[in-house]
Amino acid sequence: QITLKESGPTLVKPTQTLTLTCTFSGFSLSTSGVGVGWIRQPPGKALEWLALIYWNDDKRYSPSLKSRLTITKDTSKNQVVLTMTNMDPVDTATYYCAHTSYSSSWFFDYWGQGTLVTVSS
Amino acid sequence: AIQMTQSPSSLSASVGDRVTITCRASQGIRNDLGWYQQKPGKAPKLLIYAASSLQSGVPSRFSGSGSGTDFTLTISSLQPEDFATYYCLQDYNYPHTFGQGTKLEIK
Numbered sequence: 412q413i414t415l416k417e418s419g420p421t422l423v424k425p426t427q428t429l430t431l432t433c434t435f436s437g438f439s440l441s442t443s444g445v446g447v448g449w450i451r452q453p454p455g456k457a458l459e460w461l462a463l464i465y466w467n468d469d470k471r472y473s474p475s476l477k478s479r480l481t482i483t484k485d486t487s488k489n490q491v492v493l494t495m496t497n498m499d500p501v502d503t504a505t506y507y508c509a510h511t512s513y514s515s516s517w518f519f520d521y522w523g524q525g526t527l528v529t530v531s532s
Numbered sequence: 533a534i535q536m537t538q539s540p541s542s543l544s545a546s547v548g549d550r551v552t553i554t555c556r557a558s559q560g561i562r563n564d565l566g567w568y569q570q571k572p573g574k575a576p577k578l579l580i581y582a583a584s585s586l587q588s589g590v591p592s593r594f595s596g597s598g599s600g601t602d603f604t605l606t607i608s609s610l611q612p613e614d615f616a617t618y619y620c621l622q623d624y625n626y627p628h629t630f631g632q633g634t635k636l637e638i639k
Contacts, residue, residue: 458568458576458619458630473627474533507575516582517623518566522575 413437415508415523422529423498433491433508440466440486444513447491451504500530534558536620538631544639549610553634555603555620564624567596567605571616
């Protein structure tokens with residue numbers, strides 16, 4: 412059974428760096444054909460794809476946020492970490508991590524519950 | 533980035549209705565399209581991947597079709613639990629991009 416859970420601060424100040432951790436179980440990021448991504452959703456708005464890391468450490472980022480994002484994995488801890496620098500109130504959103512794999516044609520098939528991050532002074 | 537445009541943005545329908553939601557890509561994406569259902573306060577749920585493949589556990593009243601730039605999600609007979617917001621997602625190239633969503637409401 413695949414599960415994912417996001418953790419991190421619920422409130423950050425403008426200009427601060429956000430660090431979110433996705434802790435998962437039921438799969439290994441050292442297994443070929445697997446990846447974990449991050450998606451966010453501002454309140455009442457649409458989903459936005461942020462970043463993705465694959466089993467082979469290939470990393471992909473949204474070009475509009477690339478300069479602010481870093482995604483890393485720790486296979487021994489079954490974790491993926493997303494950092495976003497220079498946070499702004501417009502970054503207020505629910506942040507989701509999700510599993511993807513070759514078997515689902517690289518679509519996100521398992522999602523965490525999401526964590527709401529508010530950016531405010 | 534490829535833009536995904538969904539229509540309509542919102543839709544009112546009744547239980548038992550047949551409903552179709554459309555997603556158009558700004559360039560050809562083969563069949564690299566998925567459909568998600570999201571209910572308030574919940575994470576999205578994958579319904580369809582590769583344009584027409586039904587995700588395991590998803591009821592057969594959901595179906596997807598299309599290739600290239602134009603895609604559709606059809607719900608053959610709406611059930612009460614289907615009232616939600618639906619998103620398309622392309623994974624043809626990076627960045628993967630979502631549509632703006634279609635909110636399906638009870639008439």
